[in-house]
Amino acid sequence: MxxxxxxxxxxxxxxxxxxxxxxxxxxxxxxxxxxxxxxxxxxxxxxxxxxxxxxxxxxxxxxxxxxxxxxxxxxxxxxxxxxxxxxxxxxxxxxxxxxTKRVSLATKLDDDLELYRVSVxxxxxxxxxxxxxxxxxxxxxxxxxxxxxxxxxxxxxxxxxxxxxxxxxxxxxxxxxxxxxxxxxxxxxxxxxxxxxxxxxxxxxxxxxxxxxxxxxxxxxxxNTRIPVLGHADGLCSLFVDKDADLEKAKKIVVDSKTNYPAACNSAETLLVHHELLQSDKFAAIATALLAAGVSLRCDTATYNALSNVDSKFKEQVSQSTDEDYDTEFLDLTIAVKVVQDVSEAIDHIIEHGSKHTDCIITEDASVAEFFMARVDAAGCYWNASTRFADGFRYGFGAEVGVSTNKTHARGPVGLEGLVIYKYRCYGNGNAAGDYGSGKKQYLHQTIDQNNYKI
Amino acid sequence: MxxxxxxxxxxxxxxxxxxxxxxxxxxxxxxxxxxxxxxxxxxxxxxxxxxxxxxxxxxxxxxxxxxxxxxxxxxxxxxxxxxxxxxxxxxxxxxxxxxTKRVSLATKLDDDLELYRVSVxxxxxxxxxxxxxxxxxxxxxxxxxxxxxxxxxxxxxxxxxxxxxxxxxxxxxxxxxxxxxxxxxxxxxxxxxxxxxxxxxxxxxxxxxxxxxxxxxxxxxxxNTRIPVLGHADGLCSLFVDKDADLEKAKKIVVDSKTNYPAACNSAETLLVHHELLQSDKFAAIATALLAAGVSLRCDTATYNALSNVDSKFKEQVSQSTDEDYDTEFLDLTIAVKVVQDVSEAIDHIIEHGSKHTDCIITEDASVAEFFMARVDAAGCYWNASTRFADGFRYGFGAEVGVSTNKTHARGPVGLEGLVIYKYRCYGNGNAAGDYGSGKKQYLHQTIDQNNYKI
Missing domain, CATH: 3.40.605.10 (Aldehyde Dehydrogenase; Chain A, domain 1)
Structure with missing residues (x-):
């Protein structure tokens, strides 16, 4: 030593x-x-x-x-x-x-052999x-x-x-x-x-x-390490406005998700819009709400063209997007905008470009919402709510250790629970594994009342 | 593409x-x-x-x-x-x-804003x-x-x-x-x-x-990967026989842990013995039980000397250990043996040489056992039971994906639960984070009856 x-x-x-x-x-x-x-x-x-x-x-x-x-x-x-x-x-x-010291499993393996899984x-x-x-x-x-x-x-x-x-x-x-x-x-x-x-x-x-x-x-x-890292590099959150979105809800959520605190990881960076919204004035209304809040829009061709009649005072805030914009965490008052044919294309886009942080669908159609929330692989899948709610304090954890975009251990806003794991405590009385098996003793595998266990 | x-x-x-x-x-x-x-x-x-x-x-x-x-x-x-x-x-x-689809948290953030944590x-x-x-x-x-x-x-x-x-x-x-x-x-x-x-x-x-x-x-x-690995390289399980061990239990557990299936990762590889057991014939009795079961002992000087009077037919099975033996997963009928002064030295040895798989204390003293089980950092901490019980089927999981010696995500024998993580599903009604805070709306953070939630 x-x-x-x-x-x-x-x-x-x-x-x-x-x-x-x-x-x-x-x-x-x-x-x-x-x-x-x-x-x-x-x-x-x-x-x-x-x-x-x-x-x-x-x-x-x-x-x-x-x-x-x-x-x-x-x-x-x-x-x-x-x-x-x-x-x-x-x-x-x-x-x-x-x-710590929380019991998540308590099993009687045999009359004198008990197993407890305890957080440590x-x-x-x-x-x-x-x-x-x-x-x-x-x-x-x-x-x-x-x-x-x-x-x-x-x-x-x-x-x-x-x-x-x-x-x-x-x-x-x-x-x-x-x-x-x-x-x-x-x-x-x-x-x-x-x-x-x-x-x-x-x-x-x-x-x-x-x-x-x-x-x-x-x-x-x-x-640069093999040690598990709890955290997130990117926060590329997306919003999908479905054809059956309520316009007022859409405007409110889109503006809040982008502008409430643009530098935060849970702010929206990409706006995906159902193509039918471009046929009506709904998309223009949502875009205008963003523009009025000071947001610059990086639009694909279809959404750019749909904004050709936008108020002249906003003209400078609208530009054509590059491919890179859909992989960019702007962290300021800029958002990438793109048309999609349907919810499936929105999901495909998010899976390809998102960072598994928080993604939101805005729709009044519950089945489309459930389809989106089941299939989008993100720590937070939101229906008709701002991505800005993805936060340990807002979730009620009392503390936030960090926000994780990992797929194992802890995901999303992480409270103290993310700093514990468990161990198995096994209490025997001289038990040998060789005494169990075919023609020998059998395991009971009975659930024990966890209140009986105090450490 | x-x-x-x-x-x-x-x-x-x-x-x-x-x-x-x-x-x-x-x-x-x-x-x-x-x-x-x-x-x-x-x-x-x-x-x-x-x-x-x-x-x-x-x-x-x-x-x-x-x-x-x-x-x-x-x-x-x-x-x-x-x-x-x-x-x-x-x-x-x-x-x-x-x-999957198990709800581990359900919180009403506000009257029209609900949060669920669901396994996926x-x-x-x-x-x-x-x-x-x-x-x-x-x-x-x-x-x-x-x-x-x-x-x-x-x-x-x-x-x-x-x-x-x-x-x-x-x-x-x-x-x-x-x-x-x-x-x-x-x-x-x-x-x-x-x-x-x-x-x-x-x-x-x-x-x-x-x-x-x-x-x-x-x-x-x-x-060679940054992807999380679920598994274990080593299974270096240790047994500590305390001064207050019951001799019959000790013999049974030690022999079973070593010989029940020596090639398994949950077999014992190191035997730590309280020094007082060398003063009586207790250590010799435990060693003889191992020797009679065909086990070779690699002993430190103190335990080697304590076996100087062992039956001549076992002589060839007893040898002096090298430092390396205490870091070796023998996976056959060989065990490293070492004297320790007390439970603290046993814990120190296990922390330095163990693989965080499964470690066992054999004692009749509950406070010493609890001290050991709290402080040994292993997936399984056992008291008076064979390390061979560390297995998904024996734990009652019905299936074993693998045994993990990781410190995050899943630890010990891993069942299907090790192949899931969770996502947060948030259900709103057009909610904006900017509406909450000092002088504005307050979060409710009420627990929701999880039975009301069906996906």
């Missing part, structure tokens, strides 16, 4: 902390979270000083055009009630139900994020609440703030009474890009990577 | 078939399975002829020492009641509950397996029952048999009445190693790889 590099020591320490975390109770976890909140409040001055250092350095970068002003804004945790909301966010997590922490998380220092606090608390150890790596713009926040959390853990101790290595921070490369190789110590940041960050991680 | 290579066409066809499979009912899936059983029975002669071709070629390989006789045996599906058991296995799968097929599976041609039938039927499309690649020794079995399944799907049609591309077979290399790259079409075969096969796949 002495020959381990520093980064392997970090990962090994996280693994050891995660073992200790297995037997911590929900009460102990909540006490630790409230202690973290308290020490954060006590050391506000120190935290703000570190944040000022980061902001000063970042200001120079902004002046030199090396850093965007929006990134600078996200760096600031001193402004307004930002710090207070970080503190109340910590307390909010204590009110969430413990996702995934183990060790690696979180890589950009700019926002509050992620240190938020993800550390979500990890602790779910019984996971976490290794954090933030952006270098926030390195002073991140380091102090992590230190404060470690000190808070260290100051807990001995009988509810959580090792301070449950939360660790690393600093360099080389550390990340090394950690992404350490699948024997790290169980899940939770990236928080840009498309390119997530793609880099997905392409 | 026309520029797609043949293998991309195969993968795309699987994806398209998986879309069609989304709306197939359980009744239709069971009808398809029974039709497959029927056509397999009808074309038994053709299947046996293909199997004879494979066996004839394999015989030559065995004669030349290029193929093991055990591999040859696994190739044979004509022998005894093997074919009949393949057929009854197909029917057994129809009796399993449909793992993962999508497209890729199965790579060796020798046993019955995997073609078994995995195709498990895939169909769970609504997944599957691409199969078997060992070249069984290529004729595999090809005919896949053709028969496709013909059976093709012969279904139009109203319950499942596209024949739901089951496809590929032949070459190059095909596999290409498919392992196609994460945009393939959602999960399910390897069935040797440690080296699984490791190769895990190291």
């Amino acid at each position: 002495s020959s381990d590099s520093a980064i392997v020591q970090t990962a090994r320490a996280a693994r050891q902390a995660s073992v200790a975390l297995q037997s911590v109770t929900d009460k102990q976890k909540n006490e630790a979270l409230l202690r973290i909140k308290q020490v954060l409040a006590e050391r506000k001055t120190e935290i703000f000083e570190a944040n000022e250092v980061d902001k000063k350095l970042a200001e120079e970068q902004v002046a030199q055009g090396k850093l965007s002003s929006s990134l600078f804004k996200r760096l600031d945790i001193c402004n307004g009630d930002k710090f207070d909301s970080i503190l109340s966010g910590v307390e909010d997590i204590t009110h969430l139900p413990d996702p 922490p995934v183990g060790v998380l690696l979180t890589i994020f950009e700019a926002r220092p509050e992620v240190v606090v938020n993800i550390s608390c979500l990890a602790l609440k779910s019984g996971n150890a976490v290794i954090l790596k933030g952006g270098k713009e926030a390195s002073h703030t991140n380091a102090v926040l992590a230190k404060v959390i470690q000190d808070a853990l260290n100051s807990l009474p001995a009988d509810s101790s959580i090792p301070k290595e449950a939360v660790q921070i690393v600093e360099t890009r080389e550390d990340i490369s090394a950690l992404l190789e350490l699948d024997r110590f790290i169980d899940m990577v939770v990236p928080r940041g840009s498309n390119s960050l997530v793609k880099y991680i997905q392409n | 026309s520029s797609d290579s043949a293998i991309v066409q195969t993968a795309r066809a699987a994806r398209q078939a998986s879309v069609a499979l989304q709306s197939v009912t359980d009744k239709q899936k069971n009808e398809a399975l029974l039709r497959i059983k029927q056509v397999l029975a009808e074309r038994k002669t053709e299947i046996f002829e293909a199997n004879e071709v494979d066996k004839k070629l394999a015989e030559e390989q065995v004669a030349q020492g290029k193929l093991s006789s055990s591999l040859f045996k696994r190739l044979d599906i004509c022998n005894g009641d093997k074919f009949d058991s393949i057929l009854s296995g197909v029917e057994d799968i129809t009796h399993l509950p449909d793992p 097929p993962v999508g497209v599976l890729l199965t790579i397996f060796e020798a046993r041609p019955e995997v073609v039938v078994n995995i195709s039927c498990l895939a169909l029952k769970s609504g997944n499309a599957v691409i199969l690649k078997g060992g070249k020794e069984a290529s004729h048999t595999n090809a005919v079995l896949a053709k028969v399944i496709q013909d059976a799907l093709n012969s279904l009445p139009a109203d319950s049609s499942i596209p024949k591309e739901a089951v496809q077979i590929v032949e070459t190693r190059e095909d596999i290399s290409a498919l392992l790259e196609l994460d945009r079409f393939i959602d999960m790889v399910v390897p069935r075969g040797s440690n080296s096969l699984v490791k190769y796949i895990q190291n």
Whole structure:
């Protein structure tokens, strides 16, 4: 062990902390979270000083055009009630139900042989994020609440703030009474890009990577590790307006899905329109609602031609699309528009171009809606509702670890449940498998009342 | 699309078939399975002829020492009641509950906005397996029952048999009445190693790889794809005999875990012994039970010395261990033995050397057992029961897709539930996210009676 590099020591320490975390109770976890909140409040001055250092350095970068002003804004945790909301966010997590120790299967294999499937922490998380220092606090608390150890790596713009926040959390853990101790290595921070490369190789110590940041960050991680990644690179959400759509609902959903917060992953990027809507003035009405909301439309030939009579003040917002537009996450007030013959063609388009995030059909025909929602392979399939509802808080999870476009483990907005897996606990009395089988003992396979099981 | 290579066409066809499979009912899936059983029975002669071709070629390989006789045996599906058991296995799968369309969350976000989390097929599976041609039938039927499309690649020794079995399944799907049609591309077979290399790259079409075969096969796949792999490379299960173990239970569990089927992944490979057992004759009694069952012991110095007085007829079965022995999956009648000071050292050893498969503590002390079962990070944590119980059929799942040592998605013996994920279905009435928030509408987040939801 002495020959381990520093980064392997970090990962090994996280693994050891995660073992200790297995037997911590929900009460102990909540006490630790409230202690973290308290020490954060006590050391506000120190935290703000570190944040000022980061902001000063970042200001120079902004002046030199090396850093965007929006990134600078996200760096600031001193402004307004930002710090207070970080503190109340910590307390909010204590009110969430413990996702561990839940029994999802209980079977009596034989009179003296019982099997339970119980939720347990995934183990060790690696979180890589950009700019926002509050992620240190938020993800550390979500990890602790779910019984996971976490290794954090933030952006270098926030390195002073991140380091102090992590230190404060470690000190808070260290100051807990001995009988509810959580090792301070449950939360660790690393600093360099080389550390990340090394950690992404350490699948024997790290169980899940939770990236928080840009498309390119997530793609880099997905392409450079065998460790499961919880997250999404793309959010290419589509809307299909069917021929039997209610026009008012269509206008409202399309405008909200595109304009409510264009930079979000659950905003719509592609509008598919049933060809019959181009024969009436319905498509023009929907398009005009978007145009009036300031949206630029990238239209295929049919939809472009259908807008030839659009009000002259909107002319400049309408252009012909390229193939690439249908694979583009615009993240601003731009949407790609395309005609389709029917719901099947809409589904085909979404399967080929979508990112399995959230897709919506707008129709009054229930059978067409069900056809769409069954066949579209996305984390969220919506009928007559804005794609913007795809969010952990809106779903009522109380916290959002991230949004996943994976096809395994956790999908869509992910709450604390995404940070747990299960183990089988088997309780015997000296049982041997060789005693069961043809002509021997038989398995009972009776369901046990799970309320009888307490761990 | 026309520029797609043949293998991309195969993968795309699987994806398209998986879309069609989304709306197939359980009744239709069971009808398809029974039709497959029927056509397999009808074309038994053709299947046996293909199997004879494979066996004839394999015989030559065995004669030349290029193929093991055990591999040859696994190739044979004509022998005894093997074919009949393949057929009854197909029917057994129809009796399993449909793992899809299960609702795990139902929330009223607002009066006219409802959210449901519903289990759905993962999508497209890729199965790579060796020798046993019955995997073609078994995995195709498990895939169909769970609504997944599957691409199969078997060992070249069984290529004729595999090809005919896949053709028969496709013909059976093709012969279904139009109203319950499942596209024949739901089951496809590929032949070459190059095909596999290409498919392992196609994460945009393939959602999960399910390897069935040797440690080296699984490791190769895990190291060469970004697609999630459901399975296990290693099965390094450990037994810890605590100082408060009941001697009779210990002997029974240790012998069964090692000898019941040594080649299985759930057989024990390491025996950890509390040091106090070496002071009495308890360790010698356990060791003698293993030796009498034909097991060779690779002992550390302390346990080796403790066996200095062992019956002379067993002398040759006892040797000193090397470090490597504690990382070795022997898969035969050999076990590595080591003394530990206490349960904590046993846990540390298992975390460092185990494979997160199944580990067992033998003790009469409930608090020590709970400490072990909480802290050992394995799919199965057992107290006083043989590790050999870690099996889908023994757990009562009715089918076993594989055993997973992953930390996400599915863990331990995996039944049909491992082949599904969920999607969120959201039902609105023209709802916009911009209408909710501070000073606007509030989310209700009320739990809905799930019985009201039918899809």
